[in-house]
Amino acid sequence: MCGIIGVVASTPVNQLLYDGLMVLQHRGQDAAGISTAEGSTFHMHKGPGLVRDVFRTRNMRALPGNWGIAHCRYPTAGSAYNFAEAQPFYVNSPFGLMLAHNGNLTNAEELKQQLFKLDLRHINTNSDSEVLLNVLAHELQRAARGTVLDQDAIFTAVRGVHKRVRGAYAVVVMIAGYGLLAFRDPFGIRPLVLGKNVTPEGNEWMLASESVPLDTLGFERVDDAAPGEAVFVDLDRNMVRKQCAETHALSPCLFEYVYLARPDSMLDDVSVYETRLRMGEALAAKVRKIIDPAEIDVVIPIPDSSRPAALQMAQALGIPFREGFVKNRYIGRTFIMPGQSTRKKSVRQKLNTVGQEFAGKNVMLVDDSIVRGTTSHEIVEMARAAGAKKVYFASASPPVRFPNVYGIDMPTRGELIATGRTDAQIAALIGADELVYQDLEALEESVRACNPNITGFDASCFTGNYITGDVDAAYLDAIEQSRNQKPAAQQNASEDDDEAGNTAQQIEMFVRRPGQE
Template identity: 80%
Template sequence: MCGIIGVVATSPVNQLLYDGLMVLQHRGQDAAGIATAEGNTFHMHKGPGLVRDVFRTRNMRALPGNWGIGHCRYPTAGSAWNYAEAQPFYVNSPFGIMLAHNGNLTNAPMLKEQMFVQDRRHVNTNSDSEVLLNVLAHELAAAAPGIRLDAAAVFKAVEGVHRRVKGAYAVVAMIAGVGLVAFRDPYGIRPLVLGRNESEGGTEWMVASESVAMDTQGFEVVGDVAPGEAVFIDLERNLSRAPCSLQVTPAPCIFEYVYLARPDSVLDGISVYETRLNMGEKLAAKVRQTIDPAEIDVVIPIPDSSRPSAMQLAEALGIPYREGFVKNRYIGRTFIMPGQATRKKSVRQKLNTVAQEFKGKRVMLVDDSIVRGTTSREIVEMARAAGALKVYFASASPPVRFPNVYGIDMPTRGELIATGRTDAEIAQVIGADALVYQDLEAMKESVTQCNPAITRFDASCFDGIYVTGDIDAAYLDGVEQNRGKHDSKKTSEDDSNESQQVELTVVATASDL
């Protein structure tokens, strides 16, 4: 997952983009970048690290212009430690394009070869986002009737992208002197929300990965960019939108609702918070089938994303809900930290127990999911060390048994604790007295209750069914091999790229002709 944002406004957008990325920071902590446009000139600054660390006052001053895009990166393709893969990406032909992408292309290697052999385009990094940028650039060149672009040509180009590209992609892109385009893959795997603000100077537009980026900045949520749809906003802030794929099958990633998205976001008309309450209600029913509620003294969430589910589970079972862990908010999300050693080290730095909530009690811990099991095992150990008599563990989602290839870093089957193990065996590995998993259909119902129009999801990490239909064992083997190569580079690249940042100012003159 990554966080993306695009704004077309009546005044400078650098602060809007920065503030938007700050509230999307949970979607990626590896790198951040902002690109703005002033006339036909692009300005960009990007680098590794958190948004607050990448951008200083001098960087913000160097980002003038009333429209722009931003990105916070969570690495899923290429190398997690290669600063050159920070976004946005830029290509000068045709017209001049800046692009930011959330998701993961499943046919990127084939497209990269096509770019070179057929389109005579060079892709400079291992990033699938740069491949996507070059595909869009080629399709824009083919769709343009001359040296000018209009909405119809932009939509035709996006149609071409949909025909060639497979996988998950939510995109915001700037075309120099033309406007901003945002689009989403035909399955709508990754989210993209559209918002509007009526200012003194006129209507302003924002597109972002989550609605929270609009809520916090006074923009009204208009709705979602639909699967297969493209939205185009010209420099006079006129908005056009059109379906650009004939084969649309909405199937948003269900893990967005389980863990990835902020609880105060609404994606595809579905409240993330409400879905997590529903998951807690259904998980309580599953707990009753496995453990006598009278054997549980207290329900404690593992902060933060499991809180709504834990609260609802406790209420449904009639068991006290307590906060037993205090979180250090200056430590990043362990799930998206590159490198298993870093994750293991960070768990005890991130969480500390409130001892009186554990001592002498039979505790049920509730988490949103169990992926590798590293964090779960550490937390169970912490609960016992704090004096818990028994430690039960409940997951608001089913066992994660398969890798996700659409933008979540779960590529190696051997890393997933549920692969090849029964629930009882998993409980033994993490040290719990008993383990309860949510049922897959119950989890899906928890989301569908909030929007009955959404009936299909990408739940591939739970059921192994990949909605794009192009994933087989050979593909997964290749992903795992590439991951091993990238992990072996970690130490040297992490050291050499720690302070690297990129600034760019470029004049795109094609639209002046």
């Protein structure tokens, strides 16, 4: 669940990339990076922390050039505490490549062995994104005619990547001296949106994880990259698209619509906001089967992503909608905070109750999902402490019973509160008087109603069915073993990390285009 952006413009792009990262900050708070190109030189600055903390004026001045890429990191592979894994990643051969990746590869370990033994390439971190970069570099080397690289060779290389790589990936890549390449995995699990800005100097192009950067930066949303499709924009701002996967089928991640994406985004021709309204309607129908609406005095959302569903549910049930929690905007999203103790500590810093909305009432709390249950338990306790008589809890998504291996940090079954438990048992654990989960069919229909062309979804965290076909019990066991072996100091560290400004990397690279004097 990282945020990526790629831009080819007629004017300097450093501010565009920075502003774009700011509106994608919800997709990753661990690290941020920007790379630009001027002539045959790459410029890059990256480091740990929020976008606003990583970049200072002096850093922005050192990022000249009219095209570039940017990334905000949410760690899913490698270590959340190894800042060498901040992106973009660079490799100098062939041609010079700079890559930013959103997603997670499921065959990264196998590819590492292939790269070392067959491709003679060295991987310097534990990041699967560096693996993906080196696979692409090798395929470009194979496809190029000596020192000559053209569009056919670039698309052939992407075709080679699709044949070797499994998992979820949306990627933006700078090829020194040639242009910007972007592509999406054959299932379209992670999103990638294409936008255009018409200027007197010609078209400018942007690709991003969501449509929000396009909206805020004056670009018109053109389309979504199709599953398996590659988009190439040369340095004269000519754009070409080509399908590069032998088989492909749109199966976007359902959790993007439930939680990950901003409500004002469009993904795969689907309004995230509209899907969440529909989730609320479906959830109201489910509530009626379990709880008499007359027993509910007020519907209260858990800020922020559950608000549209809660609003629509309240309207459908004819129950007052109230804002009972006030959110501290300066606390990060607890779901993506590393370390369970940090997550528990931050809940009460993040939310505070409006007492009069709870005192003496039977309240229905609505959240987008329940993953570990830590936040839900704390919130129920806060509602009771504020005077609620009864606390009902509704989740706009089904029970999360299985790990997600495609780019969301919910990797171990033992951490998921719904694994092996009934709804009644989960309700007891979080302290609710009653718990209502959304049905999977209703959730899928909430998205499909906005775009009937979507025939399938990645719903693996709800069903345990992994659409890439290469995830089995042994794979999940290996992930859990790796996670459990992480030192306790790493699992709980956060406040003692170095400030981003002190550890950020500033890298300039001189890369000559083949044949250039």
